[in-house]
Amino acid sequence: MCAKIVVIDDDQKIASMIRRGLTFEGYEVLVANNGREGLMKILEQPPDLVILDVMMPGIDGLEVCRRLRKDGNIPILMVTGRDSVADRVEGLETGADDYLVKPFAFEELVARVKALLRRTENNIAKDYIHFSDLTLNLASHSAKRNGRLIELSTTEYNLLELFMQNPKRILSRDLIMEKVWGYNFKGESNVLEVYVGYLRHKLENQNEPRLIHTVRGSGYVMKE
Structure with a gap:
């Protein structure tokens, strides 16, 4: 699915040029000619992604940037004729992710757009771990299996994250105890077995296939 970009610039000639060029590159582009409309x-x-001019009547680009940053983390590329160091610093400190000075080569604009979208995709990817039909959300400490939300306690989350970071690898009991509970436990406690049971119950609640398997005499492994 192509990325959607909003261009906010009161210079209709430049906004139209950016829209035509980015549309040709395969993006879906919407244009607004002032801050409020944007x-x-x-x-x-x-x-x-938002491509944002700074100098506009009414709500200028800096104010638009402030409002967007207050409500979310949409990547913002400022495109403006103000090229002093102070202007660049102000734009970046307001919340812009990148700053491109007019006039510019269209190829450079495309390169900046691709870089910002790629950075966003990478950040999103780092927020999740996937294995089979199971997804672990590293930000919310929850999981989903076949779209079904699975709430996890802190210990359940830490244990599941360890398994999902090491798929198809046999993890010894001592290693799991050290990584999840923070110490090398040699005693007879069955706390690990209890929490593996909790995870299995939650992951297999709708009769899904088992993912966390016991390897007799060795430990546990996550596999299909």
Whole structure:
């Protein structure tokens, strides 16, 4: 699915040029000719990236940037004729992710757009771990299996994360105890077995196939 980009610039000639060029590159592009209109378009159809001019009547680009940063983390590329160091610093400190000075080569604009979208994709990828039909959300400490939300306690989350970070690898009991409970436990406690049971119950609640398997005499392994 192509990325959606909102261009906010009161210079209709430049906005039209950017729209035509990015559309040719395969992006879905919406154009707004002032800050208020741009904020409305973003509210109605949240984009993957915003290209934002600074000097606009009414709500200028800096204020648009502030409002967007207050409500979310949409990547913002400022495109403006203000090229002093102070202007660049102000734009970046307001919340812009990148700053491109007019006039610019269209190829450079495309390169900046691709870099920002790639950075966002990488950040999103780091927030999740996937194995089979199971997804672990590293931000919310929850999991989903076949779209079914699975709430986890702190210990359950830590244990499941360890398994999902090491798929198809046999993890010894001592290693799991050290990583999850923070110490090398040699005693007879069955706490690990209890928590593996908790996880299996939650992961297999809808009769899904088992993912956490016991390897007799060795430990546990996550596999299909």
